[in-house]
Amino acid sequence: MKLLYLVPNINNEGGVARVLSIKTFYLIEKWGYKIDILTQNKGGFPQFYNFNKKIGFHDMILNGNPIQFLINYRRKLNEQIELLNPDLIVVCDNGLKAFLLPFLLKTKIPVVLEIHNSLNEVEKESDSIFKIISSQLAILFKKFAARNFDNFVVETNESIKEWNVPHGIIIPNPLWFQTDNLAKLNSKKVIAVGRHVYEKGFDRLLYIWKRIVKKHPDWHLDIYGKSSDDLFLQKLTSELNLTNSVSFFEPTNDIVSKYQENSIYLMTSRFEGFGMVLIEAMATGLPCIAYDCPCGPRGIITNNSDGILVKNGNESDYVEAVLHLINNDSKRVEMGKNAKIKSLNYNIETIMPLWDSLFKDIKAKSIS
Numbered sequence: 001m002k003l004l005y006l007v008p009n010i011n012n013e014g015g016v017a018r019v020l021s022i023k024t025f026y027l028i029e030k031w032g033y034k035i036d037i038l039t040q041n042k043g044g045f046p047q048f049y050n051f052n053k054k055i056g057f058h059d060m061i062l063n064g065n066p067i068q069f070l071i072n073y074r075r076k077l078n079e080q081i082e083l084l085n086p087d088l089i090v091v092c093d094n095g096l097k098a099f100l101l102p103f104l105l106k107t108k109i110p111v112v113l114e115i116h117n118s119l120n121e122v123e124k125e126s127d128s129i130f131k132i133i134s135s136q137l138a139i140l141f142k143k144f145a146a147r148n149f150d151n152f153v154v155e156t157n158e159s160i161k162e163w164n165v166p167h168g169i170i171i172p173n174p175l176w177f178q179t180d181n182l183a184k185l186n187s188k189k190v191i192a193v194g195r196h197v198y199e200k201g202f203d204r205l206l207y208i209w210k211r212i213v214k215k216h217p218d219w220h221l222d223i224y225g226k227s228s229d230d231l232f233l234q235k236l237t238s239e240l241n242l243t244n245s246v247s248f249f250e251p252t253n254d255i256v257s258k259y260q261e262n263s264i265y266l267m268t269s270r271f272e273g274f275g276m277v278l279i280e281a282m283a284t285g286l287p288c289i290a291y292d293c294p295c296g297p298r299g300i301i302t303n304n305s306d307g308i309l310v311k312n313g314n315e316s317d318y319v320e321a322v323l324h325l326i327n328n329d330s331k332r333v334e335m336g337k338n339a340k341i342k343s344l345n346y347n348i349e350t351i352m353p354l355w356d357s358l359f360k361d362i363k364a365k366s367i368s
Helices: 017-031 064-082 096-103 131-144 157-163 201-215 233-241 255-260 277-282 315-327 329-346 348-367
Strands: 001-006 033-039 056-060 088-091 112-113 151-154 166-172 188-195 220-224 246-249 265-267 288-291 309-311
Touching: 001 017, 017 033, 017 277, 017 348, 033 064, 056 315, 064 288, 088 220, 088 348, 096 112, 096 131, 096 277, 131 201, 131 246, 151 157, 151 348, 188 255, 188 277, 201 220, 201 315, 220 255, 233 246, 255 277, 265 277, 265 315, 277 288, 277 329, 288 315, 309 315, 309 329, 315 329
Parallel strands: 001 033, 001 088, 033 056, 088 112, 112 151, 151 166, 188 220, 188 265, 220 246, 265 288, 288 309
Antiparallel strands: none
């Protein structure tokens, strides 16, 4: 079976790149898939994650104004597809241009769209009527276009509800590691992981942490992820007088050991398609606290069992949840054990056969 993955870039430390490296490695080594990855504007190198050496890497240079960009995109994309001639095309691009693919491609090869984001992405507040209207129109177009793909894959049941497409399939992200070395949950440290972007809501986390350290000045917050160019979070940390209780670290390939050093995982995202970091943290026995944002966390955390879900944006309730786990060692341990058990649902040996079955079924139907 020959697959072509379309993705803007894989040369970053983001969740899409990590999951793609895991899945393609498994498909190649377990079942002998032949895989090509097509990126854009030198988005293939250098790679942060380890991709299988048997993968064929290709890149399209796209430039010009929006119309020229789209014309080049259509032409070069169809040229690459004709050249590579895959059995299936898998789209790991949730940008607006990806939803144009059913109308741009000149091929009868089946196309699978993987969704890694919430449909209702929250943007920074704006008073612009034009921006509000354009955002709503984009959502309507995406929901319409989603029905034109041959297959539509999301990561949680909540995402299925959000998109409301008749042919949606749920396949969660696979956990990329297994460990019996669990966090001891006795350190006075909490951790958060993600890029320093609006979506991840680390600004919300800093305001929460400001209230936590007033009662527990001996606790510390570690944030791992790529910093923004303007260092907004670091500046906000200084403004809030949190420099002694918050540390920032750039992405690391040894994130598992960092989870194991902490006692609680905190997520304050404004939206999530899945929340890979949640199952990573849970796999090391960390209890997780997350805002119940659209739409990933509620598909992973069972509230008050393996973690805590807080109404999205309710800062006071989030503070209370953190204080509850800080002050209750036995509850941390109980939730940590349940979190480890929950993470077993995402074992790669369980998840990847779902992809293999889907791909073989699609190919069989395309031939018949």
